[in-house]
């Protein structure tokens with residue numbers, strides 16, 4: 349199948365939202381999308397789908413989108429792959445975007461994987477760098493082999509060029525007091541899907557507020573070495589004014605909530621100080637913490653891989669090391685006060 | 686459906702992650718030394734498939750797309766209890782990205798008259814997680830990704846999945862046929878039984894299908910893949926001090942310095 353790639357224009361950002369609250373990565377993508385659109389001299393278009401979410405479409409304009417497309421209908425809340433996918437397919441067919449950016453969340457990946465197929469689009473997974481080349485082709489780069497290599501993926505002959513992007517990689521966009529009439533830049537589109545056609549039903553949805561650890565300046569992360577006792581992690585994070593984080597092992601055990609997972613299938617953090625306690629240093633974990641300025645490792649195993657990726661390492665039991673460290677920080681703070 | 690569900694489980698052969706290295710001089714990947722294994726998350730997929738068969742009856746068929754040696758991952762699946770295996774192998778598949786890969790698996794699943802297709806969360810070698818929703822999209826089937834547990838309701842012809850979502854979970858009832866991607870670590874995969882394992886390694890022969898058997902020889906392979914790997918660069922390794930400190934007091938000094 350060959351298509352006329354010149355017919356495709358504009359950069360779209362899928363604004364992922366749940367119950368009227370946007371996922372933070374959506375606003376990060378809007379900032380990056382703005383850069384790409386400026387470079388290719390195209391428009392930045394926010395795609396907002398949901399039930400009663402026109403305020404989000406306006407907010408997207410305030411955060412830098414030239415226009416917003418709004419598909420507003422009860423069928424779009426909560427998210428389901430097939431109604432979202434069918435609506436998206438129809439929009440892409442009618443409007444032909446050149447680039448589509450989607451957050452690399454569970455919802456974003458569920459959506460992107462579904463919609464790329466009927467569009468016959470190229471979809472690059474989990475990118476951490478985005479650029480355009482001289483011809484305006486998207487260069488989507490993703491870490492592979494545990495971050496040891498970066499693969500740059502292009503999509504020369506198919507459109508749209510789609511990418512999912514990891515949360516926390518790009519800076520967010522801020523709302524501005526722009527002089528555009530926000531409401532005027534929002535276009536409500538025709539809804540082409542109906543509830544009767546849906547292949548699935550959401551029976552129950554249990555979610556609480558999601559913490560965002562991606563902007564933290566100090567992160568104290570615990571792993572399987574916590575052995576169920578995460579008090580030392582929490583207390584050290586508290587005295588340092590930082591956030592608690594975890595390896596996937598500690599999340600799977602249920603000791604620390606999933607939103608705090610760092611790594612390839614978790615968050616990317618870029619703190620000034622990252623303390624990894626009881627974490628072995630698997631490649632999937634390192635990918636999420638490699639951008640930290642200073643890394644400290646606490647591990648009972650002197651041969652743990654994490655020491656190779658740390659600035660300061662101490663061989664010891666975290667249940668002894670961390671409380672002592674907490675105590676020292678606390679003493680110093682009292683002296684200073 | 687008195688005789689249970691046709692359950693298809695997708696298994697991928699990958700290089701053992703621990704043995705893939707980067708040549709520091711040339712910057713190229715060295716995968717040659719790495720033994721090929723069953724993708725770690727696919728162990729969870731196989732376990733779910735077997736558990737599903739235990740609760741609703743039916744059969745479990747493992748499928749893999751890959752070169753002939755990929756037969757080994759089918760043997761692994763049969764060794765723990767899958768009833769049979771299908772190897773999708775053909776030079777025409779070479780260089781497929783997730784679009785044609787999911788097409789081939791979708792066609793095979795339809796050919797097997799699947800009620801449920803179970804995949805892993807993502808592969809450890811290219812980790813896109815795009816294949817399961819891709820299979821669902823190609824066939825117009827429902828999908829459940831990031832699934833923690835399954836609750837089949839055969840009387841209604843639906844499969845209920847508990848999905849991990851940001852900040853919590855949701856329970857979704859999906860119509861059959863459905864494509865499921867199990868979360869990595871969602872269950873404890875059972876070990877292979879000795880007799881079954883011997884059977885898998887000595888007597889079991891997979892069914893082999895080529896691209897033309899599936900009628901997709903013109904739609905797969907590098908030429909039909911929208912994405913092209915434009916370049917592979919070694920990431921600049923992050924330089925770390927790697928200082929071993931002997932006491933907590935000393936560690937504190939360093940931390941106080943950087944804060």
Ligand SMILES: Cc1cc2nc3c(=O)[nH]c(=O)nc-3n(C[C@H](O)[C@H](O)[C@H](O)COP(=O)(O)OP(=O)(O)OC[C@H]3O[C@@H](n4cnc5c(N)ncnc54)[C@H](O)[C@@H]3O)c2cc1C
Nearest residue numbers: 571572573595596597611612613614626627628633648666
């Ligand atoms: C597809 C896929 C995606 C993945 N995504 C992620 C991800 O996003 N993030 C992630 O973290 N992992 C991820 N993983 C899992 C990853 O491969 C590792 O299994 C995981 O990171 C291990 O966690 P851990 O280091 O806490 O546990 P382990 O590897 O079990 O290490 C525990 C460490 O604690 C040390 N220890 C034990 N007791 C103590 C003590 N008392 N004091 C101090 N140290 C102690 C041990 O020496 C050991 O080094 C993924 C895996 C796959 C297959």
Ligand SMILES: Cc1cc2nc3c(=O)[nH]c(=O)nc-3n(C[C@H](O)[C@H](O)[C@H](O)COP(=O)(O)OP(=O)(O)OC[C@H]3O[C@@H](n4cnc5c(N)ncnc54)[C@H](O)[C@@H]3O)c2cc1C
Nearest residue numbers: 472473695696750782783804805807808811813814815816
């Ligand atoms: C470095 C690198 C980066 C890549 N990046 C991209 C990219 O961004 N976009 C893209 O479209 N392609 C990409 N590819 C190509 C992609 O790896 C192949 O298409 C691959 O065959 C399937 O993708 P996956 O391993 O990511 O599958 P995933 O979607 O991660 O796999 C999920 C599950 O699907 C099933 N499954 C996947 N493949 C098979 C198989 N061959 N046989 C049986 N079951 C299977 C398994 O159950 C598996 O657990 C990349 C390849 C490389 C080497």
